[in-house]
Amino acid sequence: MRTISLSETSVREANRQLHDQTAELAEAQWRITDPEGRHALACGLDQTLEVEIDGHAGYYCAGMNQKARVTINGMVGVGVAENMMSGQVRVKGNASQSAGATAHGGLLVIEGDASARCGISMKGVDIVVGGSVGHLSAFMGQAGRLVVCGDAGEALGDSIYEARLYVRGSVKSLGADCVEKEMRDEHLAELRDLLDAAGLDARAEDFRRYGSARELYNFKVDNADEY
């Protein structure tokens, strides 16, 4: 285990030490202390590291992650795990807007609440939120799964493509082309797997499923000639 205090080491230097593990893995366990809301912590990792951040982090924490498991013992600012490719990011507290934006893979767990635009343009990531999400979550979600144990704000899944959404609580409103869908056995099974992977105690049977009605312009075969 190696510890980096950000009251003594710059973010750039801390990230460099983590990136140095990409070519050759010398130390897998890392602890980052005194984050004090600094931005871009543990970004661009590309190695099977275990990174623990002790405190609140700023914007774009663990962005572009590949392979690493990053845990934040606090809350995070805008864009946690944005464009994650693989690995796992776990936020013990709340997350600000655009959590998991455009992420292609991996698992993002937010134990508290996430604000607006959680999973915006998600492209294959799995996001499990212990609390609630704000408005326009999964906006233009293309692939992946979003699980919300609490409530969802306005315009959930607006202009959604093929991302699958599971919400246990209320949905303030559904966005354009987002509809409630039947919860079949295969959905219950994948939801159980996601809740297990996130370590959250919830019954899959209590959730409802939402997804695309496939009625927007780009889904219409009549428009195929346009391409």
Added chain:
Amino acid sequence: MCGIVGLYLKDPALEPRLGALFEPMLVSMADRGPDSAGFAVYGDEVDDGMLKFTLQNADPALDWDALVAGLTRDLDATVDWFRNASAVVLKTRAAEAAVRGWLADNAPDTRLMSVGRSIEILKGVGHPKLVADRFSLAQMQGSHIIGHTRMATESGVSMEGSHPFTTGEDLCLVHNGSLSNHNRLRLTLERAGIRFQTNNDSEVAAAYLSERMSRGETLTEALEAAIDDLDGFFTFTIGTRDGFAVLRDPIACKPAVLAETDAFVAMASEYRALAKLPGIAHARVWEPEPGRVYVWEHSTRTSMQETGT
């Protein structure tokens, strides 16, 4: 971009340290707004029937003694005063209209920054650290304070374009964002008798609130109406003589974070502005919901009113 910060003390024991606690908050937001900075500090309240006027003049050679002597003689009123760099605070029983009129006639280059029993607004061009040092922010005492670091978008970089903006007694506002219907609103408010000093959109937001509150609305009611009437992007932090409020537009384009302990409520554009506050590790820290009014008032020091639409 801009950064906004606010600190509202619930524990009076912290009041001597208000400026010392707040200065790092303001300076930490310099990356979001390096052009200019300003703050409104509430404290050192004058008695009922008296008012405090904060004046500012960029000319370091200005003869403030002569200015105050002239004002005292012509208005036949006692004036206590002190100077702080390019600003002067007057305490007097003279009426606001009389002081305004006298300044317009006798010292047109001197700007009236704030009027009220508690508020003092100090602001200027330059890096927030320079502005804080210029006015000895770290030594200031009081009950609450709100500040702004500016990256200009809607009007020029000048002292006049810096925040906070005020248009009524003891009320001020800082704004991150931009309003799109401010010209029309300004016309409506001018017809209602509000006087504007700039073409800035944020001044219109301040005027909107003071106009409604002058008609008897509470701060909470005025802010609820603002959600419908103000069009654009905004995160506002608002100060009144005994209150502190935060409001974000319903789409939440601009960032905000709140922290609350038994001793204080703090607001900032980003968490890192709050990181050095005492007891922050155990504070309740959250992102204010869009389109929801958050108000704290000294009459309700231990509890918060939250309303939303």
